[in-house]
Structure formats: structure tokens, C-alpha cells
Amino acid sequence: MNNKCKDNPTEQQLNNKPPELKDKKGGHKLLTISSNSKYTPPWTTPYIIGIGGPSGSGKTSIASKIVSLINVPWTVLISTDNFYKPLTDAERKKAFNNDYDFDEPDAIDLDLVYKCVCDLRAGKKCEIPVYSFVNHNRISNKKITIYGASVIIIEGLYTLYDPRLLEIMDLKVYVDADLDICLARRLSRDIVSRGRNLNGCIRQWEKFVKPNSVKYVLPTMNNANAIIPSFNDNRIAIKLLVDYITSKLKRKSMEHVQELIRLGKTEKIRSLMDHPMVYILPKTNQTESIQTILLNKRTKLNDFIFYFDRITTILLSRVLDNIPVANYKTIITGSNCEITHCTNIDFNMICGITVIRSGDCFIKSLKMTLPNVPIGKLLIQSDSFTGEPQLHCELLPPNLTQYKKILLMEAQVINGASLIMAVQVLLDNGAKLSNIDVVVYAATETGLRRILNAFNEEIHIYVAIMISEKDLRMGRNSWCLTRFIDTKYFGSE
Amino acid sequence: MSSEPFKNVCLLPQTNQLTGLYTIIRDKNTVRSDFVFYSDRIIRLLVEEGLNHLPVIPKTVATHTGEDFSGVGFKGKICGVSIVRAGESMEQGLRDCCRSVRIGKILIQRDEETAIPKLFYEKLPDDISERYVFLLDPMLATGGSAIIATDVLIKRGVKPERIFFLNLICCKEGIDNYHRAHPDVKIVTGCIDKGLNEQKYLVPGLGDFGDRYYCI
Numbered sequence: 001m002n003n004k005c006k007d008n009p010t011e012q013q014l015n016n017k018p019p020e021l022k023d024k025k026g027g028h029k030l031l032t033i034s035s036n037s038k039y040t041p042p043w044t045t046p047y048i049i050g051i052g053g054p055s056g057s058g059k060t061s062i063a064s065k066i067v068s069l070i071n072v073p074w075t076v077l078i079s080t081d082n083f084y085k086p087l088t089d090a091e092r093k094k095a096f097n098n099d100y101d102f103d104e105p106d107a108i109d110l111d112l113v114y115k116c117v118c119d120l121r122a123g124k125k126c127e128i129p130v131y132s133f134v135n136h137n138r139i140s141n142k143k144i145t146i147y148g149a150s151v152i153i154i155e156g157l158y159t160l161y162d163p164r165l166l167e168i169m170d171l172k173v174y175v176d177a178d179l180d181i182c183l184a185r186r187l188s189r190d191i192v193s194r195g196r197n198l199n200g201c202i203r204q205w206e207k208f209v210k211p212n213s214v215k216y217v218l219p220t221m222n223n224a225n226a227i228i229p230s231f232n233d234n235r236i237a238i239k240l241l242v243d244y245i246t247s248k249l250k251r252k253s254m255e256h257v258q259e260l261i262r263l264g265k266t267e268k269i270r271s272l273m274d275h276p277m278v279y280i281l282p283k284t285n286q287t288e289s290i291q292t293i294l295l296n297k298r299t300k301l302n303d304f305i306f307y308f309d310r311i312t313t314i315l316l317s318r319v320l321d322n323i324p325v326a327n328y329k330t331i332i333t334g335s336n337c338e339i340t341h342c343t344n345i346d347f348n349m350i351c352g353i354t355v356i357r358s359g360d361c362f363i364k365s366l367k368m369t370l371p372n373v374p375i376g377k378l379l380i381q382s383d384s385f386t387g388e389p390q391l392h393c394e395l396l397p398p399n400l401t402q403y404k405k406i407l408l409m410e411a412q413v414i415n416g417a418s419l420i421m422a423v424q425v426l427l428d429n430g431a432k433l434s435n436i437d438v439v440v441y442a443a444t445e446t447g448l449r450r451i452l453n454a455f456n457e458e459i460h461i462y463v464a465i466m467i468s469e470k471d472l473r474m475g476r477n478s479w480c481l482t483r484f485i486d487t488k489y490f491g492s493e
Numbered sequence: 494m495s496s497e498p499f500k501n502v503c504l505l506p507q508t509n510q511l512t513g514l515y516t517i518i519r520d521k522n523t524v525r526s527d528f529v530f531y532s533d534r535i536i537r538l539l540v541e542e543g544l545n546h547l548p549v550i551p552k553t554v555a556t557h558t559g560e561d562f563s564g565v566g567f568k569g570k571i572c573g574v575s576i577v578r579a580g581e582s583m584e585q586g587l588r589d590c591c592r593s594v595r596i597g598k599i600l601i602q603r604d605e606e607t608a609i610p611k612l613f614y615e616k617l618p619d620d621i622s623e624r625y626v627f628l629l630d631p632m633l634a635t636g637g638s639a640i641i642a643t644d645v646l647i648k649r650g651v652k653p654e655r656i657f658f659l660n661l662i663c664c665k666e667g668i669d670n671y672h673r674a675h676p677d678v679k680i681v682t683g684c685i686d687k688g689l690n691e692q693k694y695l696v697p698g699l700g701d702f703g704d705r706y707y708c709i
């Protein structure tokens with residue numbers, strides 16, 4: 001076996017570390033445990049893997065093998081091939097004559113690679129350029145948009161070259177191959193798949209690829225934690241690597257779940273029933289009756305939908321009760337009386353955001369209440385095994401900052417993780433925390449506590465029903481721990 | 494929560510939203526589509542408030558997790574009675590909350606010779622005496638027609654304490670007149686206006702509700 005690990009602590013050593021420390025150079029901490037610490041959303045600390053090695057060594061195929069074997073949703077594979085710098089006309093002419101040096105580090109916009117990875121790491125949107133080898137230019141109107149990741153794999157010639165990138169990588173893999181083999185692979189790829197001619201390929205190899213490989217790429221082997229053989233059977237090496245990555249991810253996700261639990265527990269236990277930021281729909285004969293109908297497992301689908309729409313209409317109306325007054329104006333009534341100082345409300349200052357799919361149960365009542373409301377959607381799903389939320393896509397109304405009230409809707413809050421992520425996404429898109437109203441049908445007190453703690457108790461939450469920690473401790477109302485609303489509402493039981 | 498400014502009068506909470514909705518429907522420059530939409534919003538709030546006064550009985554149901562839930566269930570049947578024509582505008586709001594609710598109609602008009610309101614037509618469910626009744630009329634000015642309509646209901650055997658009179662705007666004078674005749678009927682309203690002008694119209698009011706909802 002030709003793979004060796006260096007500078008890499010063993011699993012045993014890692015397990016002995018205090019839980020709050022991350023195994024990263026530079027002492028970057030994943031979680032801090034000081035009492036006033038804020039919640040760190042999981043996607044801001046993705047696991048970053050770099051895969052480098054000479055041209056034709058098989059980096060791409062090893063990267064895709066790793067992606068499929070670790071089998072984690074939210075794995076982003078970034079190829080530095082997308083980041084070739086756009087060429088000038090003169091350079092382009094050279095390129096068409098196989099006379100341009102694509103293989104020196106300068107040909108790749110490593111600054112942009114670094115920026116993209118940092119953005120992803122910070123949970124921001126990241127746009128990856130698309131490079132056309134036909135025109136030797138970036139395709140101006142085409143970009144790959146990525147938002148959030150659990151795992152980022154960067155693959156390419158100079159992945160292990162830039163010290164800034166090396167600094168933020170959790171794992172650095174070098175794919176080692178004899179240059180003869182690399183040449184053979186390149187020839188077959190360029191001639192068969194890319195339709196180039198033999199002479200051009202050979203000239204390019206001798207003039208640029210080989211010298212650059214020797215001068216710049218081979219030395220990056222020293223920066224690697226693991227070196228993988230590219231030839232023969234490298235299945236064992238890949239298996240070892242994947243096992244290692246999987247164990248790291250499992251640990252990271254455990255730490256995240258721990259953090260969620262901690263957020264629910266830090267505060268001195270004060271019931272949220274009278275918390276100033278939490279509005280709980282008052283119990284009335286009607287709300288209690290509707291609640292009973294919704295919880296009855298024998299309730300038929302059409303009744304369930306009808307009564308759910310009704311209770312959410314009541315809830316949304318309560319949310320809007322506190323809508324800020326745009327201004328006061330003087331009006332003439334239909335009976336020709338003048339009234340001064342009339343409350344003027346601008347209902348266009350509101351937008352709705354649903355967390356797919358349970359938030360979509362609010363769409364009908366929202367449309368009934370505010371017919372022209374713009375609606376954005378976020379797809380966040382909790383990993384069914386770890387409970388860790390993952391953001392899949394964001395479809396938000398443009399310019400979120402213009403809205404004075406953003407209603408963020410989800411039918412149920414159980415552990416609060418997906419709503420914490422959803423709020424963070426809105427904040428990243430420029431929304432002000434004070435303008436966001438979280439609207440939930442049924443929530444656990446613990447889940448709400450986590451959301452409040454994550455945002456410094458500065459976020460408004462409206463719920464129809466809250467199940468107290470006490471109830472759950474006593475084993476009562478455990479129905480609130482399963483996601484039954486959207487399942488029933490959309491008839492997917 | 495709603496308040497009780499006068500005995501047996503239930504006033505919706507005067508929130509930014511509600512007062513904003515009233516600004517829209519009072520303004521004579523509001524186009525009809527908006528008038529209808531925002532009136533319907535208020536009507537829905539009135540209906541929900543009215544429904545809250547209906548009694549419930551304990552009811553235990555099995556949840557999807559198999560655990561029992563001790564809740565409540567609706568008790569008693571209801572029906573809506575609208576005073577034609579403006580009161581009919583409130584039927585949809587009632588139906589939005591109670592899908593298959595029965596609705597009776599009462600037509601009362603001013604007798605042209607005596608200028609006294611007179612009952613022209615009534616069509617009510619046969620079993621109305623067993624039901625809770627939501628009497629629907631958007632404006633309570635002098636209370637003349639509402640008093641006659643309530644007389645009809647009581648004559649049909651409805652208990653006064655089972656009648657809820659839902660309106661969008663009323664005034665002290667109208668409340669007093671109405672309660673002098675029917676003290677046990679609960680009035681559910683969203684706004685109490687200053688009073689009446691010489692023509693006995695609500696001031697500041699919003700104009701003729703029926704015209705604005707159906708015609709203008």
C-alpha cells in the first residue's frame with residue numbers, strides 16, 4: 001500500500017481532545033463554551049477537503065469516488081478548472097495554438113477560489129464561474145450558485161498550493177502518479193474526449209505541463225496529510241480516507257446536536273408562557289375545539305385542512321395586529337365626514353417566507369389574509385439520523401431589506417434547528433432581526449428556547465400552541481415530537 | 494383580547510391592524526374590490542369572536558401517536574340570520590368559519606307612509622329555536638331594524654342569550670336603544686362611532702354599507 005499519513009493525529013488522540021476544540025490548524029474553534037456564546041450554525045463550519053496532484057493523476061475520479069462514498073447531502077465539489085482566469089485576445093490566440101501556459105499557478109484565479117470557499121464557510125451564497133475551454137473565457141451569464149455545505153471538496157492542480165487555502169482545509173490529499181502515467185491519461189483524454197491532435201498535446205505537455213508539474217505541483221505533496229496512489233488498485237486507500245472523513249463528520253454533527261441541546265438548557269428555567277418575545281394564541285373555546293379536531297387521528301383530510309387553515313388565519317391575524325403604522329392620515333368617509341389622524345397601514349410592506357414543506361401549510365391562510373403578499377421559500381431538511389438541519393435551496397423575494405415585516409412560517413417546531421437556520425439565512429440576505437416574525441402552529445418550549453437563545457432573545461415568535469417542558473418530562477403531549485401537520489395536510493400519510 | 498365597554502357589548506381589540514382596516518373601509522376613495530376584501534377581513538374577525546362565546550363540552554380524542562388528548566368539542570348548533578341586503582355581505586365570513594351553516598333571511602324596510610321600519614319577509618330554519626343565532630347586520634345606527642329582527646327570532650322561540658348580534662360599526666345611542674328592547678343579546682362589534690347625525694346616520698361612519706359592498 002502506497003498511501004501514508006503524516007501530521008495527522010490518530011482518531012484516539014482526537015477523541016481525547018476537549019470537545020470544543022476543532023482539529024484545525026490555527027486553533028479555529030468550532031464551538032465555544034463561554035456562557036454568552038452565540039449559536040454557530042452548522043453550515044458555517046463545513047468540513048473542507050483539498051485534493052491536489054499533477055494533471056492526469058486522477059484527482060477528479062478520486063474526488064467523485066469520495067463524494068459518493070461519504071454519501072452526505074450537501075457535499076459540494078469545487079474544481080479549480082472553473083477558476084481559470086479569463087484570457088486577453090492575445091492570450092486566447094496563443095491558447096488556440098497550444099502556446100498558452102495553463103499549467104502555471106498564475107493561470108488559475110486562486111484568490112477567487114479562496115473567496116468562494118470563505119463565503120461558503122461563512123454560510124453566504126457563493127457563485128462559481130463557468131469556464132469555457134472552447135472560447136477560453138468565462139461564460140459571462142453562467143454561474144453555479146451554491147449555498148451552504150456540510151462538506152466542501154476542492155479539486156485541482158493547485159489545490160494544495162495556496163497557503164490561505166491550506167490554512168482552512170481540514171484534510172489535504174495528494175494524488176500521486178508517475179508523470180509517464182499522467183501523460184498517457186492526458187493524451188487519451190485530450191484526444192478522445194476533447195478532440196485535440198496528438199502533436200499539439202505532446203508539445204503542450206513538454207513545454208508547459210511537465211515543467212510546471214515538476215516545478216510547482218510535485219512540491220505540494222509536502223503540504224498533504226494523506227497521499228493516495230493513483231495507479232493500480234487504490235480502493236483500500238480511498239476506503240481508509242472515507243472512513244476517516246466519516247468519523248470526523250459524525251463527530252462534528254454530534255457536537256452540533258450537543259450545542260443545540262445546550263442552547264435549550266443554558267437559561268435559568270423561566271417559562272416562556274409570559275416571555276415578552278413569545279406570543280401564544282390565547283385559549284378560547286374555538287381554538288381549543290379546533291386543536292382537538294386537528295389532534296384527533298380520526299379527523300378526515302378535508303376537515304383537517306379546513307380547520308388548520310382556520311387556526312392559521314386566526315394566528316396570522318394576531319401576528320398582523322402589531323403591524324407598524326406607516327403614518328397617520330386624514331380621510332373623508334363614505335358619509336362625507338372628515339377624520340384626522342387615521343391609522344394608515346401599508347400591507348405591501350409584508351412578505352412571507354415558508355420553510356418547505358411544513359411552512360407551506362400556511363400559504364392558503366396567508367393568501368386569504370394578504371392576497372398579494374410575496375412569498376419566498378427555503379428548503380431545509382433535518383438529517384433524519386443526526387437531527388442536523390441542512391439548507392437545500394433559497395428562493396427569496398429580491399431585496400428583502402425593503403420589507404418591514406417578514407413572516408417566517410413553519411407548522412411545527414420540535415428542536416428548533418431548521419428555524420434557527422432559516423432565520424440565519426434571512427439575516428445573511430440583509431433582513432433585520434427585529435423585522436422577522438417567526439410564525440409556528442405547534443412548538444415545544446425547548447425548541448422555542450433554542451431559537452430565542454440563538455438570536456439573543458431579540459426575535460418575535462408567534463405560536464398557536466406551545467407544549468411545555470414540564471408536560472414532556474411528565475410524558476404528556478408527546479404528539480408534538482413528530483411532524484404530523486404537513487404529513488396530514490398534504491395527504492401523505 | 495376583546496373588551497366589554499358596555500354591558501353585553503363585546504368590542505374587538507383596537508389593534509394597529511384593525512384600526513388600519515377601518516381606515517381603508519371608511520375612506521370614500523377606496524375602490525369596491527378593496528372595500529369588499531377589507532370588510533371581509535373585519536367580518537371574519539367578528540365571526541371568530543362571536544364563535545368564541547359558544548359553549549363547548551369536554552372531548553377526549555386519540556392522537557396519531559396513540560396518546561389521548563383531552564380537549565373540547567363544539568356543543569349546540571348554530572345558524573346565521575342576515576338582515577337583507579347589507580347583512581348578506583356577512584354571510585360569506587360566517588361560511589368561511591362554519592362551512593355548512595344554515596342561513597335565514599329577514600327583510601325589513603321603512604314603511605313609506607309611516608316611516609317606521611316594517612317586516613316584509615322572513616325565511617328561517619325550522620329548528621331555529623334549538624340553535625345559537627348570529628344576527629348579521631353591518632351597521633347598528635338607531636337599532637330599529639335589528640330590534641324588529643330580534644323580535645322575529647324570539648317569537649320563533651330563540652332564547653335571547655343565544656343570540657349574538659354581529660356588526661362592524663355601532664354607536665352608543667344604537668346600543669342603548671337595542672339593549673332597551675333586548676338586554677340579553679350580546680353585541681359583537683369592531684368599532685363604536687361617535688354617534689348619529691340628524692338623518693340618523695352613523696358619524697363618522699362609512700356611508701351606505703350595502704351600496705358600497707354591492708353597487709358603487
